[in-house]
Amino acid sequence: xxxxxxxxxxxxxxxxxxxxxxxxxxxxxxxxxxxxxxxxxxxxxxxxxxxxxxxxxxxxxxxxxxxxxxxxxxxxxxxxxxxxxxxxxxxxxxxxxxxxxxxxxxxxxxxxxxxxxxxxxxxxxxxxxxxxxxxxxxxxxxxxxxxxxxxxxxxxxxxxxxxxxxxxxxxxxxxxxxxxxxxxxxxxxxxxxxxxxxxxxxxxxxxxxxxxxxxxxxxxxxxxxxxxxxxxxxxxxxxxxxxxxxxxxxxxxxxxxxxxxxxxxxxxxxxxxxxxxxxxxxxxxxxxxxxxxxxxxxxxxxxxxxxxxxxxxxxxxxxxxxxxxxxxxxxxxxxxxxxxxxxxxxxxxxxxxxxxxxxxxxxxxxxxxxxxxxxxxxxxxxxxxxxxxxxxxxxxxxxxxxxxxxxxxxxxxxxxxxxxxxxxxxxxxxxxxxxxxxxxxx
Amino acid sequence: xxxxxxxxxxxxxxxxxxxxxxxxxxxxxxxxxxxxxxxxxxxxxxxxxxxxxxxxxxxxxxxxxxxxxxxxxxxxxxxxxxxxxxxxxxxxxxxxxxxxxxxxxxxxxxxxxxxxxxxxxxxxxxxxxxxxxxxxxxxxxxxxxxxxxxxxxxxxxxxxxxxxxxxxxxxxxxxxxxxxxxxxxxxxxxxxxxxxxxxxxxxxxxxxxxxxxxxxxxxxxxxxxxx
Numbered sequence: 231x232x233x234x235x236x237x238x239x240x241x242x243x244x245x246x247x248x249x250x251x252x253x254x255x256x257x258x259x260x261x262x263x264x265x266x267x268x269x270x271x272x273x274x275x276x277x278x279x280x281x282x283x284x285x286x287x288x289x290x291x292x293x294x295x296x297x298x299x300x301x302x303x304x305x306x307x308x309x310x311x312x313x314x315x316x317x318x319x320x321x322x323x324x325x326x327x328x329x330x331x332x333x334x335x336x337x338x339x340x341x342x343x344x345x346x347x348x349x350x351x352x353x354x355x356x357x358x359x360x361x362x363x364x365x366x367x368x369x370x371x372x373x374x375x376x377x378x379x380x381x382x383x384x385x386x387x388x389x390x391x392x393x394x395x396x397x398x399x400x401x402x403x404x405x406x407x408x409x410x411x412x413x414x415x416x417x418x419x420x421x422x423x424x425x426x427x428x429x430x431x432x433x434x435x436x437x438x439x440x441x442x443x444x445x446x447x448x449x450x451x452x453x454x455x456x457x458x459x460x461x462x463x464x465x466x467x468x469x470x471x472x473x474x475x476x477x478x479x480x481x482x483x484x485x486x487x488x489x490x491x492x493x494x495x496x497x498x499x500x501x502x503x504x505x506x507x508x509x510x511x512x513x514x515x516x517x518x519x520x521x522x523x524x525x526x527x528x529x530x531x532x533x534x535x536x537x538x539x540x541x542x543x544x545x546x547x548x549x550x551x552x553x554x555x556x557x558x559x560x561x562x563x564x565x566x567x568x569x570x571x572x573x574x575x576x577x578x579x580x581x582x583x584x585x586x587x588x589x590x591x592x593x594x595x596x597x598x599x600x601x602x603x604x605x606x607x608x609x610x611x612x613x614x615x616x617x618x619x620x621x622x623x624x625x626x627x628x629x630x631x632x633x634x635x636x637x638x639x640x641x642x643x644x645x646x647x648x649x650x651x652x653x654x655x656x657x658x659x660x661x662x663x664x665x666x667x668x669x670x671x672x
Numbered sequence: 673x674x675x676x677x678x679x680x681x682x683x684x685x686x687x688x689x690x691x692x693x694x695x696x697x698x699x700x701x702x703x704x705x706x707x708x709x710x711x712x713x714x715x716x717x718x719x720x721x722x723x724x725x726x727x728x729x730x731x732x733x734x735x736x737x738x739x740x741x742x743x744x745x746x747x748x749x750x751x752x753x754x755x756x757x758x759x760x761x762x763x764x765x766x767x768x769x770x771x772x773x774x775x776x777x778x779x780x781x782x783x784x785x786x787x788x789x790x791x792x793x794x795x796x797x798x799x800x801x802x803x804x805x806x807x808x809x810x811x812x813x814x815x816x817x818x819x820x821x822x823x824x825x826x827x828x829x830x831x832x833x834x835x836x837x838x839x840x841x842x843x844x845x846x847x848x849x850x851x852x853x854x855x856x857x858x859x860x861x862x863x864x865x866x867x868x869x870x871x872x873x874x875x876x877x878x879x880x881x882x883x884x885x886x887x888x889x890x891x892x893x894x895x896x897x898x899x
């Protein structure tokens with residue numbers, strides 16, 4: 231027997247990882263890019279990279295169970311005759327009937343209403359399920375204009391002009407044939423079963439000057455009653471915010487790249503747009519430069535998961551946050567109880583993102599009646615209500631520890647960053663230093 | 673006849689007055705003077721009234737119209753009758769870009785020419801243009817009928833769905849997935865009725881019909897070069 235020389239262990243490439251190689255093989259086999267739902271899965275600087283300082287000798291805290299810490303926020307105070315008042319600074323983001331089942335839309339409406347907040351329609355029009363079960367409903371005005379009509383505009387509580395979303399700034403929507411049932415097709419004026427593409431640009435305006443006139447038209451149609459939001463994906467937050475203010479928006483909704491979508495190319499989701507953390511300070515700066523901070527409200531979305539995330543977004547200057555993916559998880563999306571079925575679809579709980587295929591075991595991102603019936607809208611709504619309550623309590627806990635009697639009193643000075651990148655993006659000092667990268671010439 | 677002079681009445685008051693008319697109003701005839709290119713004029717109407725605007729309008733005149741008949745004696749700016757649901761809008765002059773965009777119903781008549789993207793994303797509206805239409809007209813058009821008595825510009829009907837396009841003159845080029853189709857008797861009947869409603873002096877037999885080849889309804893990589 232001869233001794234073999236020692237061998238190095240097989241080494242996997244950091245560049246050509248198993249994930250990367252599996253995508254190359256999939257692309258080579260099919261000739262088409264990968265489409266999926268959700269937001270960016272890559273690691274980007276996020277709220278996890280920030281910490282609150284808490285109270286100390288110079289700042290005194292509020293008593294947790296004795297002293298008030300208010301959470302209400304009013305949106306649309308600039309021009310709307312009927313601004314909307316939310317009990318909590320957390321709203322439900324726009325998600326379409328079509329992408330989601332009717333039951334899921336109903337659950338979102340019920341849960342948001344119990345929590346004292348608003349929910350939002352999506353690309354596909356307003357359904358009776360969500361209007362009936364949502365005390366406060368924001369009606370999205372999208373490039374596709376599916377189902378758009380003046381009656382629904384007037385029975386909405388606010389109007390959100392969607393210019394873009396964080397998962398795909400510059401991209402349109404996509405709803406594949408499996409989900410274009412008769413009802414979905416009817417609402418969208420499309421043939422049943424086709425692969426449907428929603429436009430990426432509005433059909434009747436381009437640029438901020440046109441947008442100003444479009445906002446005027448919508449206000450004239452609705453008697454200047456409704457708050458008008460402008461939603462943009464995280465791309466050029468300073469200028470997009472400034473231009474939205476110039477165009478006459480009451481509220482700006484700013485969605486970072488972790489924000490989800492029903493279906494888009496994976497390459498788009500992972501490679502276009504700014505992380506949420508990098509969006510907030512430039513947007514707030516634009517509002518401050520225009521003297522509009524707190525006059526035009528800023529709603530931030532994209533990867534909000536906990537009361538800590540809410541508190542951090544507010545401390546950086548947002549007036550409220552919006553949740554989509556987290557709300558779906560609260561309803562029951564990606565629940566391990568369906569693990570065997572996720573496995574059968576080639577996925578696993580926590581990773582399932584083929585929402586466009588309409589075969590969601592949790593019955594949320596589907597139009598299949600049997601699957602959709604798995605979601606009880608009343609029970610799912612209660613879970614969402616509980617989750618929103620926990621987030622609010624968490625946010626209040628942090629705010630009181632920082633000595634704030636309203637969550638809006640949180641400020642950047644309450645924060646530090648764990649990484650240089652997060653310090654630069656959030657404009658707060660690196661922990662243990664007074665260094666904010668990019669400020670003061672460094 | 674109720675007359676409103678925009679030299680002395682602001683836009684909000686004008687629209688509120690027109691929008692406030694009940695279904696059974698006796699004041700069914702309205703005249704608007706001195707529009708001077710105002711935007712968002714006579715938008716969101718929802719009663720069987722007739723409004724004549726004497727002059728030219730800016731963006732989105734008669735936007736989201738329901739039931740009302742709106743006539744503009746001059747020309748109309750971008751997005752005239754956008755997202756119209758029902759009723760009739762007649763432009764005696766020319767219409768700028770996106771005329772009848774996303775309209776769900778009703779009839780839009782442009783007696784002059786319409787610019788680019790006429791009928792973009794239309795969802796059931798009927799549009800009759802006595803003159804020419806510009807490029808990318810009926811882009812992603814879903815339902816309804818676009819009738820052009822003159823010529824059509826580049827990329828007519830690009831990526832269209834089930835809308836029907838009728839052109840009497842030349843078509844500079846067809847957009848992706850738009851093809852000429854057979855004119856069957858039911859189309860001639862439909863066209864005759866549309867021409868009659870639009871007061872157009874033309875015979876259905878003079879037109880050609882265009883529609884979707886339906887090759888892009890399902891995404892296939894072999895079609896990638898079509899986009």
